Amino acid sequence: MEKHMYNAGLIGNCAYLAHINKNTNVTWLCWPRFDSTFVFGSLLDKEKGGEFSILPEGDYETEQYYLENTNVLCTKVNCEGGQYLITDFAPRFRQYDRYFKPLMLIRKIEPLEGLPKIRVKCEPVCDYGRRKQKARRGSNHIDYAGCEETMRLTTNIPLSYIIDEQYFQLNEAKYLLLSYGDPLEAPLVSTAETFLRNTAEYWRLWIKHSSIAGYFQPYVIRSALALKIHQYEDTGAIIAASTTSLPEHPGSTRNWDYRYCWLRDTYYVLTSLNHIGHFEEMERYFNYVSDISISEGDEFRYQPLYGITGKKKLVEEIMDHLDGYLGDKPVRVGNQAYEHIQNDIYGQVLISLLPLYTDHRFIFSERKDSVRWIESVLNKIERTIDEKDAGIWEFRNMANIHCYSNLFQWAGCNAAEKMALTIGNKDLEEKAKALKERAAAHIESCYDPVRKVYTNAAGSPHLDASTLQLIMMNYLDPASQRAKDHLAALEKELKTPNGLFYRYLHADDFGKPKTTFLICAFWYVEALACVGRLDDAMREFENLMKYCNHLLLFSEDVDEETGSMWGNFPQAYSHVGLMNAAYRIAIKLDRPVFL
The missing domain is CATH 2.70.98.10 (Beta-galactosidase; Chain A, domain 5)
Structure with a gap:
């Protein structure tokens, strides 16, 4: 092929x-x-x-x-x-x-x-x-x-x-x-x-004002430039990709419209831009999220994604009159995932905006209604923490107590605790701690002591690349044997001979995935660096660089056998993965940061 x-x-x-x-x-x-x-x-x-x-x-x-x-x-x-x-x-x-x-x-x-x-x-x-x-x-x-x-x-x-x-x-x-x-x-x-x-x-x-370490700088610079223009500055929303319906694999029908703001994706984008010293995007996003919070009021939950103006209903339509990319149908406009229950997003909203409260370059007192806003998000975690959800990969007909969802509820509560400490609110601090313990109990229900690995969900045998985040988010101490065993088990099952990484290998609503998801390979690189396997991390990172196009732009998915690019393009997630992995390696190498 x-x-x-x-x-x-x-x-x-x-x-x-x-x-x-x-x-x-x-x-x-x-x-x-x-x-x-x-x-x-x-x-x-x-x-x-x-x-x-x-x-x-x-x-x-x-x-x-x-x-x-x-x-x-x-x-x-x-x-x-x-x-x-x-x-x-x-x-x-x-x-x-x-x-x-x-x-x-x-x-x-x-x-x-x-x-x-x-x-x-x-x-x-x-x-x-x-x-x-x-x-x-x-x-x-x-x-x-x-x-x-x-x-x-x-x-x-x-x-x-x-x-x-x-x-x-x-x-x-x-x-x-x-x-x-x-x-x-x-x-x-x-x-x-x-x-x-x-x-x-x-x-x-803009690039001169970026703090970019001297590790694969040209790739990081191109990724940063690509990510920047995915923010719709008028409202502060950041989209997942500029395109719709570029298939994850020919004939897969996994053709999605990514021109919307996923609260989860935005967390990763802002993290990568913060690493290079750009915070303007985060401040604009705070206004976007605040507006969503006001429109939602005390409603039960956030949606996983919104339109770039905060629009809620993103009804999915199929454009039958269009041939599709290379004749690959369907062409979708809108995204049914707006109806999903995805309970990791509350944590990601909190972590996204944590620097506004803990970084002294920001004056947190400028944020009006901080107590009400933090309490509102914590209340959403409290109401949903014991729920089954669709998870990070947005399964349409499958719900579980997902390890990844509870990890980010745990991490979000951790962030809320730090915010509460900054603004001097003891009640919020105690509430965040209690919820963090409940989230941790759910995460531990996903642990398989025989295989020494955290599975994708409570009671499930399946492994999932998203659980690599247990290491990067410091839920697992990266120096611990449990973190190293967990990484080794994921590596054994989900890593391909060519150094790519599957999200998971079990069948979902559309059968078994046929292409690898590029950000998972970058998460793997990060996890390697975290546990101290730096030579492995550098080797795997350098190997991934060959999967870009002639302009150093990356797609969402890569075919393991041919190295073909698939999925929406350029994919913000992939460029985020590259930037965060390069940052993690540069820190471990103690490479100088160029301002």
């Missing part, structure tokens, strides 16, 4: 995300929000998904790379007539004491060698490809109408060449500026160049 790769890069500005394929096409772009309909979506249907490509006449080869330490993407095209470069970016920089992040995609095309003949094709669509937008010529622009808002393509390319899809000779730099809603009311060339310079400077300064 041929190795499958995602041959695309990601650009974004914390207001939108776009995928640019090596073939120059914008294969995925949702406007006006992360979770909106796509305006370009050939990733899921080549016919109905529209197109925005800049291709030469005849055969060609491309090379793709990022401007160093930025989210500005370059695609170099070699063709019979010569060579040209496309620079794609989403403008983002400080202006008037706030971030300028318009719904605007800018594409600069410049000749490098010879006089290549090129053709620009721009065909945006509406309503998940059910309708094409209508092109209307203006003086120096083309308006595309038919959706909620008009889109405008402002350019110094003759409009007739674009409308008629005609080849023309590229003899000077050309610009394509596609905007949603408000059109550009400024000079094209100087504005595009200023935005490009300011955007590159913004990203480079």
